[in-house]
Amino acid sequence: MKKTIFVFSALIVALLVLFQLSKYAYLSGDISIEIIIAIIAVVFFFIGIHINKKALRKKEKTTPEINLKKVEQLGISQREYEVLVQISKGLSNKEIANALFVSESTIKTHVSNLLVKLDAKRRTQAIQRAKDLEILGI
Amino acid sequence: MKKTIFVFSALIVALLVLFQLSKYAYLSGDISIEIIIAIIAVVFFFIGIHINKKALRKKEKTTPEINLKKVEQLGISQREYEVLVQISKGLSNKEIANALFVSESTIKTHVSNLLVKLDAKRRTQAIQRAKDLEILGI
DNA sequence: GAAAGACTCATACTAAAGTACCAAAATCAG
DNA sequence: CTGATTTTGGTACTTTAGTATGAGTCTTTC
Numbered sequence: 001m002k003k004t005i006f007v008f009s010a011l012i013v014a015l016l017v018l019f020q021l022s023k024y025a026y027l028s029g030d031i032s033i034e035i036i037i038a039i040i041a042v043v044f045f046f047i048g049i050h051i052n053k054k055a056l057r058k059k060e061k062t063t064p065e066i067n068l069k070k071v072e073q074l075g076i077s078q079r080e081y082e083v084l085v086q087i088s089k090g091l092s093n094k095e096i097a098n099a100l101f102v103s104e105s106t107i108k109t110h111v112s113n114l115l116v117k118l119d120a121k122r123r124t125q126a127i128q129r130a131k132d133l134e135i136l137g138i
Numbered sequence: 139m140k141k142t143i144f145v146f147s148a149l150i151v152a153l154l155v156l157f158q159l160s161k162y163a164y165l166s167g168d169i170s171i172e173i174i175i176a177i178i179a180v181v182f183f184f185i186g187i188h189i190n191k192k193a194l195r196k197k198e199k200t201t202p203e204i205n206l207k208k209v210e211q212l213g214i215s216q217r218e219y220e221v222l223v224q225i226s227k228g229l230s231n232k233e234i235a236n237a238l239f240v241s242e243s244t245i246k247t248h249v250s251n252l253l254v255k256l257d258a259k260r261r262t263q264a265i266q267r268a269k270d271l272e273i274l275g276i
Numbered sequence: 277g278a279a280a281g282a283c284t285c286a287t288a289c290t291a292a293a294g295t296a297c298c299a300a301a302a303t304c305a306g
Numbered sequence: 307c308t309g310a311t312t313t314t315g316g317t318a319c320t321t322t323a324g325t326a327t328g329a330g331t332c333t334t335t336c
Contacts (some may be wrong), residue, residue: 042182042187046186046189048182048184048186059142077311077312077313078312078313079312079314080312080313087262088262088266090258090260090262090263090264090265090266090267091262091263092259092260092292092293093292093293093294094292102313102314102315103314103315103316104315105141105314105315105316105317106313106314106315107314108293108294108295108315109302109314110313110314111293111294111312112293112294112295112296115294117218120228120327121230121259122228122230122293122294122322123227123262123293124226124228124262124265124292125228125229126228127265128226128227128228129228133186142305215282215283216282217282217283217284218282230322230323231322231323231324232322240283240284240285241284241285241286242285243284243285243286243287244283244284244285246323246324246325247283247284247285248283249323249324250323250324250325250326253324259324260292260323260324261323263326277313277321277336278335278336279334279335279336280333280334280335280336281332281333281334281335282329282331282332282333282334283330283331283332283333284329284330284331284332285328285329285330285331286327286328286329286330287326287327287328288325288326288327289324289325289326290323290324290325290326291324291325292321292322292323292324293320293321293322293323293324294319294320294322295318295319295320295321296317296318296319296320297316297317297318298315298317299314299315299316300313300314300315300316300318301312301313301314301315302311302312302313302314303310303311303312303313304309304310304311304312305308305309305310305311306308306309306310
């Protein structure tokens with residue numbers, strides 16, 4: 001919000017400066033009015049592009065942001081989340097165990113807990129649920 | 139490409155028209171230069187936004203299209219693809235069998251063939267591969 | 277009409293996945 | 307320090323998944 005106010009203030013100031021500058025330049029006769037207009041056009045053209053890009057970027061970022069909050073709400077621990085990520089990559093329990101340097105038993109425990117917390121019966125269903133809950137970057 | 143040329147031509151024409159218009163308006167003394175500048179600024183601001191939006195829209199549309207071609211290339215049959223979709227939904231073989239009104243044996247056969255064609259060892263990996271190949275609407 | 281491919285299904289295994297229950301470290305908050 | 311979580315791991319069992327093999331039906335195509 002502060003950023004928005006700042007940006008708009010800067011824009012207004014820039015506009016005023018341009019007004020004064022153009023008036024001076026025109027009165028002094030150094031620069032023709034065409035050039036002034038062209039400069040203003042180009043400047044605001046790019047300002048438009050820039051503003052639009054920022055607006056779209058924010059929209060995209062709001063989606064994959066809710067992640068961690070929901071993970072907490074579901075009571076999923078850090079380690080469990082790591083396992084969930086590996087599951088979504090298509091790894092087997094044994095492969096996950098190797099990747100995280102723990103035993104397969106541990107992974108099984110984590111997976112079992114995950115299934116309860118995600119209300120899933122299978123790991124494939126857990127992947128779907130996690131995707132729906134926007135817990136994963138997929 | 140034709141569209142781009144057209145758009146830019148239109149832009150240049152618009153710019154020239156604005157030049158003449160502004161000169162006339164200024165000389166006739168009806169409108170002050172500030173207003174002319176402001177109008178030009180606003181117009182080009184929105185032109186910038188519009189151009190940027192179109193460019194971004196094109197980028198997004200090129201992605202989710204390639205589907206069916208790759209399915210053919212991989213030699214995945216119609217029925218196999220249906221099974222793949224059900225797998226990605228998180229269903230078990232038995233549940234898929236019920237959904238498609240066939241026996242679990244049949245589903246197992248399809249799944250086995252799918253795994254070979256998708257070069258996957260598990261159904262979770264098959265989901266990942268399918269997603270990477272943009273075969274699924276996920 | 278016969279070969280080819282797709283779909284179906286069964287049996288018999290092997291291998292993962294998942295459950296249940298328990299328990300010892302490690303970490304963290306009050 | 308202590309109680310509460312988290313993380314780790316084991317055993318024992320049940321359930322799914324996945325493989326291999328064979329075979330019958332059906333449709334399409336040459």
